[in-house]
Amino acid sequence: MSLLEQINQKQFSVAVIGLGYVGLPLAVEFAKAGIPTLGIDVDPEKIATLNRGENYIQDLDSGVVGGVLENGTLRASTDETLLPNYDIIYICVPTPFSANKDPDISYVLQAAESVQRNLRDGQCIILKSTTFPNTTEGHVQPILERGGKKVGTDFYLAFSPERIDPGNKVWHTANTPIVVGGVTEECTRIAAAANRVIIEKVVEVSSPKVAEMEKLLENIFRSVNIALVNELAQLCDRMGGVNIWEVVEAAATKPFGFMPFFPGPGIGGHCILIDPYYLSWQARQYDFVTNFITLAAEVNESMPFYVQRMVIRQIANSTVRLQDAKILICGVAFKRDVDDLRHSPALRVMELLKQDGAANLCYVDPYIPTVDVHGTVLHAQPYSDQLIADSDVVVITTDHTNFDYEAIVRNAKVVIDTRNATKHVRQGREKIHLLGSGNG
Numbered sequence: 001m002s003l004l005e006q007i008n009q010k011q012f013s014v015a016v017i018g019l020g021y022v023g024l025p026l027a028v029e030f031a032k033a034g035i036p037t038l039g040i041d042v043d044p045e046k047i048a049t050l051n052r053g054e055n056y057i058q059d060l061d062s063g064v065v066g067g068v069l070e071n072g073t074l075r076a077s078t079d080e081t082l083l084p085n086y087d088i089i090y091i092c093v094p095t096p097f098s099a100n101k102d103p104d105i106s107y108v109l110q111a112a113e114s115v116q117r118n119l120r121d122g123q124c125i126i127l128k129s130t131t132f133p134n135t136t137e138g139h140v141q142p143i144l145e146r147g148g149k150k151v152g153t154d155f156y157l158a159f160s161p162e163r164i165d166p167g168n169k170v171w172h173t174a175n176t177p178i179v180v181g182g183v184t185e186e187c188t189r190i191a192a193a194a195n196r197v198i199i200e201k202v203v204e205v206s207s208p209k210v211a212e213m214e215k216l217l218e219n220i221f222r223s224v225n226i227a228l229v230n231e232l233a234q235l236c237d238r239m240g241g242v243n244i245w246e247v248v249e250a251a252a253t254k255p256f257g258f259m260p261f262f263p264g265p266g267i268g269g270h271c272i273l274i275d276p277y278y279l280s281w282q283a284r285q286y287d288f289v290t291n292f293i294t295l296a297a298e299v300n301e302s303m304p305f306y307v308q309r310m311v312i313r314q315i316a317n318s319t320v321r322l323q324d325a326k327i328l329i330c331g332v333a334f335k336r337d338v339d340d341l342r343h344s345p346a347l348r349v350m351e352l353l354k355q356d357g358a359a360n361l362c363y364v365d366p367y368i369p370t371v372d373v374h375g376t377v378l379h380a381q382p383y384s385d386q387l388i389a390d391s392d393v394v395v396i397t398t399d400h401t402n403f404d405y406e407a408i409v410r411n412a413k414v415v416i417d418t419r420n421a422t423k424h425v426r427q428g429r430e431k432i433h434l435l436g437s438g439n440g
């Protein structure tokens with residue numbers, strides 16, 4: 001039976017390399033569909049956690065994860081020599097950037113090496129890590145072919161980028177359409193068929209390069225649009241009398257040709273901040289300057305500095321010195337309702353304030369137990385009205401839905417709101433300094 005027929009009859013197996021925010025949900029989804037699935041990770045702690053039947057990804061239902069582990073549909077291991085037993089191998093490892101913001105595809109290359117060491121005829125490898133065009137064909141394929149096997153005949157290879165949006169209650173793995181581009185048509189057909197087992201709509205494109213580029217376009221699109229409203233927020237602050245949040249909401253009433261984006265303290269996470277740099281780095285090899293990407297990064301990365309100045313202005317207007325001021329940061333996760341701290345703009349704001357001499361910084365965040373602010377480890381404070389009341393300035397950096405914004409404003413002396421989280425608060429609005437409203 002061909003691999004395609006096996007997939008269509010659901011008689012195949014899946015291995016997922018890299019069990020993070022992308023890989024574990026993917027592996028669980030296949031296991032839920034009854035497909036024997038192996039999860040591989042180099043982190044022994046993650047594997048040990050799973051082998052105790054426990055879950056570490058907030059979006060996943062721990063009962064479901066425990067169930068598929070208990071009934072053996074999902075196995076977890078650090079042992080790459082198990083790979084030959086599996087028909088489809090997904091690679092979901094990190095693609096960070098270096099200190100100079102150049103792409104670091106070393107994890108992808110290491111994962112490709114471990115696949116190559118264990119490659120058997122007839123397997124299909126699907127790269128999901130976000131990366132620059134030509135990674136699949138120019139970097140992964142040569143590693144896999146090193147032993148003499150040929151793509152399209154001995155094994156199959158495709159790129160199919162991930163679109164998971166942690167914390168999103170509406171769009172999840174099954175109902176979010178996904179794109180796939182194989183090195184050959186057969187590669188595309190096989191990879192698309194595997195994806196269709198767990199995803200309702202799969203869009204086939206002509207090559208891995210198209211799939212790689214479309215993923216970057218998605219994230220650059222967000223970065224550019226967020227930068228646009230961040231710039232307009234700063235203009236509104238300078239003009240006074242115009243609230244950017246009201247402006248965006250009014251514009252969003254246009255039923256076509258407009259999509260709302262909102263300002264904030266900066267962008268974070270493993271995607272929108274990093275991915276545009278993958279393309280601007282590659283463009284330089286073609287003597288091409290990606291102006292939109294550069295400008296968007298400049299505006300977005302200036303936002304934590306802008307919020308830092310908002311805080312310092314409020315302290316300057318009070319009777320305390322910055323060194324003594326008790327500054328409470330509300331929310332340090334990089335976005336609402338997630339437990340992900342990676343490249344969080346809130347953390348950047350804390351680092352900048354610490355650099356300026358603020359010695360009395362603390363934070364509340366139900367999802368992040370500790371943070372490291374330039375070498376100082378802080379523990380999340382338990383939320384209390386007293387904590388708010390004792391603070392000289394409260395800064396809302398992440399608008400978690402379980403914060404009580406009425407209580408925050410009621411008890412605080414001064415609130416700096418960078419997310420419009422206090423939009424519905426009625427009492428005490430004179431204490432609120434809202435980014436982009438002219439009273440920041």
Ligand SMILES: NC(=O)c1ccc[n+]([C@@H]2O[C@H](COP(=O)([O-])OP(=O)(O)OC[C@H]3O[C@@H](n4cnc5c(N)ncnc54)[C@H](O)[C@@H]3O)[C@@H](O)[C@H]2O)c1
Pocket residue numbers: 017018019020021022023040041042043046092093094095107110111128129130131162163164165166270271
């Ligand atoms: N997090 C998201 O929301 C999201 C969304 C879309 C795309 N992506 C992309 O997906 C990729 C993975 O992101 P993530 O957030 O899941 O990362 P993550 O850091 O949460 O998980 C990656 C996992 O890979 C493991 N790993 C690293 N090298 C390995 C190797 N050689 N063999 C086995 N395991 C290895 C790590 O230990 C880690 O557990 C990135 O390219 C990212 O840009 C992420």
